[in-house]
Amino acid sequence: xxxxxxxxGRATTHWKAHRENPRTLFVLKESWPYLEHExxxxxxxxxxxxxxxxxxxxxHHETIRYGM
Numbered sequence: 337x338x339x340x341x342x343x344x345g346r347a348t349t350h351w352k353a354h355r356e357n358p359r360t361l362f363v364l365k366e367s368w369p370y371l372e373h374e375x376x377x378x379x380x381x382x383x384x385x386x387x388x389x390x391x392x393x394x395x396h397h398e399t400i401r402y403g404m
Contacts, residue, residue: 363392375399 348367354360369375377397384394 362395 348365351364351366353362353364355362365376367376375397377394377399380392381394381397383391
């Protein structure tokens with residue numbers, strides 16, 4: 337994974353991560369979405385639950401709001 341350079345973007349960052357077993361890799365998505373937009377995690381959870389193929393598998397999502 338390499339950082340992409342852009343002039344305008346959503347400031348989304350992806351991190352390669354693992355838990356105790358370093359052979360099981362995860363992708364951690366860090367983003368700053370607009371408050372009025374639907375949460376990506378909810379859509380991915382629904383798609384994973386329906387068995388949609390060729391997308392990332394859902395494990396967990398969480399929204400953290402600072403200063404609110």
